[in-house]
Amino acid sequence: MIFRNASKPIRTVLRWQFFATIVFALIAGLLTGIHGAISATLGGLISIAAGLVFAAMISFSKKGTAWGALHAALRAEAVKIGLIVLLIYLVLATYEDVVAVEFIGSFIVSVLIFAMAIAVPEQEV
Secondary structure, eight states: OTTTOHHHHHHHHHHHHHHHHHHHHHHHHHHHHHHHHHHHHHHHHHHHHHHHHHHHHTOOOOOSSHHHHHHHHHHHHHHHHHHHHHHHHHHHHHHHTTTTTHHHHHHHHHHHHGGGGSSOSSOOO
16 A cells, blocks of 8 residues: 555555546436546546545654644645646546536545545454
8 A cells, every 4th residue: 555654544445436536427427428427537536635644744754743644735725726626627627527426425425435534443353
């Protein structure tokens, strides 16, 4: 795995996002065709890409103190949000056949899955 230093919750959630994006794209493809599948894939990939950047920034930051950890998390979250905004803009500006419902729906599902990282235990219980 690319992010061996990333925490177990981050790795788990990125995996869940990937599988959810595939399932969402398959369903969208069956319902609305190839452009629906592509739109759903792009929506999910935006959140996955932002999550990967977030994980990289957290993994490689110096977190020696509580302030250091908080600073790293806030900076990573700000970069993640900025990347999400940029990628959504790029998709909507360049992909003329985007199916908005599938694109936004897949994106929202993927973001909600990333938010569930807090529920994943760091260690086996």
